[in-house]
Amino acid sequence: MRRRLALLLLCALPLAGLAGVAASRYVGLPGGTFRSALKYEDAKQGVRIAPFALMRKPVTNGEFLDFVKSHPEWQRDRVPAVFAEPRYLSHWPTPTTLGPTARPDQPVVWVSWFAANAYCESVGARLPTWSEWEYAAAADETRKDARKDPAWRERILSWYSRPSNEALPRAGLQAPNVYGVQDLHGLVWEWTDDYSSLLVSGDNRNQGDADKAKFCGAGALSMDDRENYAVLMRVAMLSSLEASNATTNLGFRCARSAPRGNTR
Amino acid sequence: MRAQRAKGQHTMRRWNLAVGAMVALATTILVGTLAFAAPAAAPLPRDSVYQLSVPLTDQQARTADWRTRRGKPQLMAMFYTSCQYVCPLIVDSGKAVEHQLTPAQQQRLGILLISLDPARDDSAALKAVAVKRKLDPARWTLAAPRANDVRAVAGVLGVRYRALSDGEFNHTTALILLDRDGRILARTEKVGSQPDPEFIAAVRKAVGP
Numbered sequence: 266m267r268r269r270l271a272l273l274l275l276c277a278l279p280l281a282g283l284a285g286v287a288a289s290r291y292v293g294l295p296g297g298t299f300r301s302a303l304k305y306e307d308a309k310q311g312v313r314i315a316p317f318a319l320m321r322k323p324v325t326n327g328e329f330l331d332f333v334k335s336h337p338e339w340q341r342d343r344v345p346a347v348f349a350e351p352r353y354l355s356h357w358p359t360p361t362t363l364g365p366t367a368r369p370d371q372p373v374v375w376v377s378w379f380a381a382n383a384y385c386e387s388v389g390a391r392l393p394t395w396s397e398w399e400y401a402a403a404a405d406e407t408r409k410d411a412r413k414d415p416a417w418r419e420r421i422l423s424w425y426s427r428p429s430n431e432a433l434p435r436a437g438l439q440a441p442n443v444y445g446v447q448d449l450h451g452l453v454w455e456w457t458d459d460y461s462s463l464l465v466s467g468d469n470r471n472q473g474d475a476d477k478a479k480f481c482g483a484g485a486l487s488m489d490d491r492e493n494y495a496v497l498m499r500v501a502m503l504s505s506l507e508a509s510n511a512t513t514n515l516g517f518r519c520a521r522s523a524p525r526g527n528t529r
Numbered sequence: 530m531r532a533q534r535a536k537g538q539h540t541m542r543r544w545n546l547a548v549g550a551m552v553a554l555a556t557t558i559l560v561g562t563l564a565f566a567a568p569a570a571a572p573l574p575r576d577s578v579y580q581l582s583v584p585l586t587d588q589q590a591r592t593a594d595w596r597t598r599r600g601k602p603q604l605m606a607m608f609y610t611s612c613q614y615v616c617p618l619i620v621d622s623g624k625a626v627e628h629q630l631t632p633a634q635q636q637r638l639g640i641l642l643i644s645l646d647p648a649r650d651d652s653a654a655l656k657a658v659a660v661k662r663k664l665d666p667a668r669w670t671l672a673a674p675r676a677n678d679v680r681a682v683a684g685v686l687g688v689r690y691r692a693l694s695d696g697e698f699n700h701t702t703a704l705i706l707l708d709r710d711g712r713i714l715a716r717t718e719k720v721g722s723q724p725d726p727e728f729i730a731a732v733r734k735a736v737g738p
């Protein structure tokens with residue numbers, strides 16, 4: 266028991282530095298080899314994940330409001346159309362105020378990839394990669410990989426069946442997963458840095474026989490774990506987006522790479 | 530101070546309130562003169578891809594922001610030089626479009642192939658392709674952005690890609706036509722030596738008769 270604790274501490278210590286001054290906002294995740302639910306022809310042994318830090322909660326309206334106030338070029342009436350579609354932040358009463366449809370502690374939604382990316386840059390961070398997100402989101406409250414558990418899958422799926430026109434709960438209400446990250450499931454969809462690397466054919470029902478003509482290289486991705494509907498739906502949604510798109514339940518959180526020397 | 534002058538009318542009104550009449554008069558004259566003397570480019574349209582600043586290093590080792598291409602319609606695509614299969618087809622597609630144009634029209638169209646692979650596509654690698662494919666540097670630019678800019682460039686151009694572990698890239702192929710101000714006029718995913726007739730019509734319209 267004590268040995269296990271010591272081991273835990275050993276793992277946790279280098280990661281503590283990673284979260285740095287923003288310790289309360291980020292949590293460090295150890296690296297490792299991760300088996301994605303996606304079938305990567307070039308990574309059959311699993312995807313290598315370097316240690317990184319991830320925001321505990323999705324970015325909220327209140328936090329995003331601070332950002333657009335200090336970066337007015339990202340206010341909805343000033344942002345270039347190439348970076349954000351017309352519905353960008355359309356749930357805010359004005360470009361610089363929140364209201365009944367956008368409470369400060371709800372996750373921000375109606376944000377484009379460009380806006381999410383700019384926000385993360387402004388706090389010295391970046392968007393997580395899809396692999397980092399999937400890796401963090403495979404955990405439940407007690408296990409690093411709960412994906413094979415039918416009960417866990419059922420719980421996630423029940424969220425997807427809820428209508429999206431209900432008001433969003435506050436960020437940070439759900440129990441943290443084993444890493445200390447909250448709300449990866451059950452609150453909003455989230456942008457990833459490489460959302461557009463998810464090359465899924467428009468009609469991918471013929472597993473493994475995707476539309477090869479459309480993509481240069483290995484062709485469209487297919488699923489290794491077809492029972493994992495939660496991941497399948499995320500991938501389908503992200504793969505359908507353009508970088509300027511915004512939707513009613515799409516938000517984001519930021520990540521940071523481990524500084525060199527911490528990457529063992 | 531300089532920034533305030535450049536912002537023009539709106540800022541100027543506030544300025545007038547804030548300072549004495551003499552200073553205001555002087556400023557007004559100065560701003561007026563500047564505006565008159567420099568009929569600089571009209572503001573960039575909000576839907577222009579040039580809203581994104583992208584320094585590119587080309588096959589002749591020159592680095593310039595792609596915004597400098599404003600003023601001329603552009604044919605753009607993303608590719609990478611070590612690609613064995615589809616990417617040579619992208620060059621073929623660009624050539625096929627050119628062949629559908631008169632020499633005068635060709636002069637009025639810029640062609641820009643942007644690398645997905647800045648780590649390997651330095652100016653020498655880009656030049657090797659340009660030479661091998663006999664691409665006239667007056668009309669064809671092969672260039673690489675900074676590594677951190679690739680995803681954003683792909684974002685504004687609507688190109689999707691994934692870096693594979695063997696150094697290849699899995700990506701959608703598209704030719705994109707931009708107007709002189711960087712607005713996307715047309716795109717086609719039909720690549721190869723058989724040009725897409727609708728796309729050719731859009732190119733002809735963009736460059737004029």
